[in-house]
Amino acid sequence: MINLTKTQKLAQALIQRASVTPDDKGCQDIIEDLLKKASFNTVRLNSNGVTNLLALHGAASPFLLFLGHTDVVPAGNTEEWTYDPFDGFLEDLGDDVILHGRGTQDMKGSDAAMCMALCQFVVQNPNHKGTVGLLLTSNEEGDAVGGTPFVVEYLKEHNLIPDYCIVGEPSCSKEFGDTIKNGRRGSITAHITVKGVQGHVAYPDRCDNAAHHAGALIKALSETQWDEGSQFFPKSSFQVTNISCGTGAENVVPGSCYIMCNWRYSDLLNKELIERKVTSIVKDLKLDCDIRYVVNGLPFVTKGGELLDVLKEAISLHTKVNPSLSTAGGTSDGRFIAPLGTKVVEFGPLSTHIHKVNEAVSLNSLEKLKDIFVTTLEKLF
Known part of the structure; x- marks a missing residue:
């Protein structure tokens, strides 16, 4: 007992x-x-x-x-x-x-x-x-x-x-x-849709693969040093949490790719600074994207x-x-x-x-x- x-x-x-x-x-x-x-x-x-x-x-x-x-x-x-x-x-x-x-x-x-x-x-x-x-x-x-x-x-x-x-x-x-x-830390989620041109895989010159563009964007975002951390917080981090693209067919190049990603950020960052940096990266990569941000917590x-x-x-x-x-x-x-x-x-x-x-x-x-x-x-x- x-x-x-x-x-x-x-x-x-x-x-x-x-x-x-x-x-x-x-x-x-x-x-x-x-x-x-x-x-x-x-x-x-x-x-x-x-x-x-x-x-x-x-x-x-x-x-x-x-x-x-x-x-x-x-x-x-x-x-x-x-x-x-x-x-x-x-x-x-x-x-x-x-x-x-x-x-x-x-x-x-x-x-x-x-x-x-x-x-x-x-x-x-x-x-x-x-x-x-x-x-x-x-x-x-x-x-x-x-x-x-x-x-x-x-x-x-x-x-x-x-x-x-x-x-x-x-x-x-x-x-x-x-x-x-x-x-x-604060938490911000971004919902990003990277746009391309759908088409047949056998004719790449007629397509613009959104998945390839999304890969370049993910690489750039993941390699960005967002800050060095502060007295009370570790450095801010970025992670991709979901990816979705394609029709499910093996011979169709995706015309769009959806990415969900999240920042856990220190008191050195805020939504405006993150948004400004993402916009700059998208511009440098010459991408066409729709982006929506959600602040989960400060x-x-x-x-x-x-x-x-x-x-x-x-x-x-x-x-x-x-x-x-x-x-x-x-x-x-x-x-x-x-x-x-x-x-x-x-x-x-x-x-x-x-x-x-x-x-x-x-x-x-x-x-x-x-x-x-x-x-x-x-x-x-």
Whole structure:
């Protein structure tokens, strides 16, 4: 018989719900019930088939908001998993227990830790100063439509602007406690259609192969040094993510080629600078292209201050590890909170198996994560 703490039991219960984006599958119902019992005021802000839960306790500032998501990416071929991805299987290692399943690291383990930390804190400190809260969405792994951006509008309308935000995304790389994400790079996607002239492969003089032009464009873009990085960010990167061209016939030269590509960029770049450089490359190559840009998120960074200091201290206290700061990796919903003027950081369990087969998390780390969050709250409030 494996004895689990409240945090660990909650994490297992959440894993047992197959909440693939944007279906919450009742995860937020479980969490809302626990928070209500701890005297939190809750509101459901649902839109476009997306489920959002906002829970608050206290009033005025300072206001710390925990941010998470209950949706997960698909498990894929479940036969590749050692254990059912939605069973919540517990593997007893003697000195630790491993919880297996989709979302254990990304990020239902953190959802459980944030929820139970808030419950413990307000029960022990019912008259705390300021406001503490939790925001959960079921569309973080998707396009975010109806998710956190929708709730941000609610926060602005009701003058509920957080001073601090802790995002429970898995942040640690080699051992629990080793990394705090104090910012994220920006993300821009370009949809490029390179134009040519379709024709028969046997008559190349009558054609203008769009795929060949697209290859030259990709080469030029991939060889461009966009910047050298900055104090808080690694150098910006460019990657092609999708290519589509041709009719499917082996004897037809494609008249157009579609490229989807993405920049993860530092605070030295912006949409205008990227667009200007791409336009220059297209002109130099004498190409005919249609280009549409989509800004997925702006770069943000929390350079210092009380939140970072307190969180670092709490991590060292409970793990004996001194965390480093990083802005590497993908995006998170913190990109929607940072423009409010909020100090945003991310801290959670290891990220070694996110979006992979056999995703799993240490239950000891989840209990420590809860304790870290409680200590952070106590020191801030």
